[in-house]
Amino acid sequence: MPRRKLLCGNWKMHKTRSEASEFFHSFTKRLGNLSDVTRTVDVGFGVSATLFDTCLTGVHGSGVKILAQNCHFEAQGAFTGEISVPQVLDAKLSGSIIGHSERRQYYNETDEFVGKKWNALAKASLLPIVCVGETRQERESGKTFDVVKTQIEQSLKQVSADARDKDFVIAYEPVWAIGTGLTATPDQAEEVHKFIRDLLSGAFGPERAQAIQILYGGSMNAANCKELLSKPNIDGGLVGGASLKAEDFALMVQTAKDLS
Ligand code: PGA
Numbered sequence: 001m002p003r004r005k006l007l008c009g010n011w012k013m014h015k016t017r018s019e020a021s022e023f024f025h026s027f028t029k030r031l032g033n034l035s036d037v038t039r040t041v042d043v044g045f046g047v048s049a050t051l052f053d054t055c056l057t058g059v060h061g062s063g064v065k066i067l068a069q070n071c072h073f074e075a076q077g078a079f080t081g082e083i084s085v086p087q088v089l090d091a092k093l094s095g096s097i098i099g100h101s102e103r104r105q106y107y108n109e110t111d112e113f114v115g116k117k118w119n120a121l122a123k124a125s126l127l128p129i130v131c132v133g134e135t136r137q138e139r140e141s142g143k144t145f146d147v148v149k150t151q152i153e154q155s156l157k158q159v160s161a162d163a164r165d166k167d168f169v170i171a172y173e174p175v176w177a178i179g180t181g182l183t184a185t186p187d188q189a190e191e192v193h194k195f196i197r198d199l200l201s202g203a204f205g206p207e208r209a210q211a212i213q214i215l216y217g218g219s220m221n222a223a224n225c226k227e228l229l230s231k232p233n234i235d236g237g238l239v240g241g242a243s244l245k246a247e248d249f250a251l252m253v254q255t256a257k258d259l260s
Pocket of ligand 1 (some may be wrong): 173177178179180181211217218219220238239240241242
């Protein structure tokens with residue numbers, strides 16, 4: 001069975017509730033019935049906690065996923081500012097982005113933490129979107145594959161056997177391409193995606209690895225997404241800036257749908 005494409009917006013720390021409502025109004029107007037869209041492609045949005053309810057209302061009944069942008073691996077406790085997996089579940093979200101490079105860079109998130117979050121989400125049957133990717137310096141010194149391999153393998157050490165059986169998504173996001181307007185070329189991205197799929201094949205077996213969605217992230221937009229999404233191992237995108245405008249993101253979802 002061919003893998004479905006997944007286009008997931010990453011809104012980062014953007015939008016008020018009224019802006020989010022307006023977005024979904026316009027997004028729906030452009031794409032028509034969202035339930036029809038999700039019959040062919042997977043669509044999601046990682047949003048701030050203040051927007052969970054507004055976004056769930058905006059996509060109600062359509063199968064569009066609303067996700068957190070981070071969560072804690074402990075079920076509860078004295079962790080001011082954090083959101084637990086039971087809270088993500090209770091909020092009726094589909095999962096969470098974890099290990100985004102901004103979290104790794106500004107909040108010292110380690111592979112071990114990312115793995116614990118992966119484990120906790122998977123155990124609750126929520127979808128982890130696990131972000132990996134190299135910095136510019138790492139790419140220039142030829143360390144891209146090593147970095148990505150270490151990030152995935154070290155995280156996986158924290159994921160128990162039962163949690164490994166649950167769905168997850170990997171997002172390959174070269175740090176130098178995030179928010180910079182510099183996109184990896186389709187060939188550069190495909191090379192790393194293929195490497196990740198081979199790595200997953202070693203860890204999960206070839207059949208399972210063939211079914212795992214691997215997204216590209218880093219300045220993907222309406223103009224460059226077709227070429228990226230046409231590559232055999234690029235199954236979608238984690239989209240920051242270009243997901244903030246309904247017009248642009250609707251075009252990208254339409255492109256993914258047309259390619260499916
Ligand atoms: P960008 O962000 O599309 O704005 O580069 C992608 C991301 O950080 O997930």
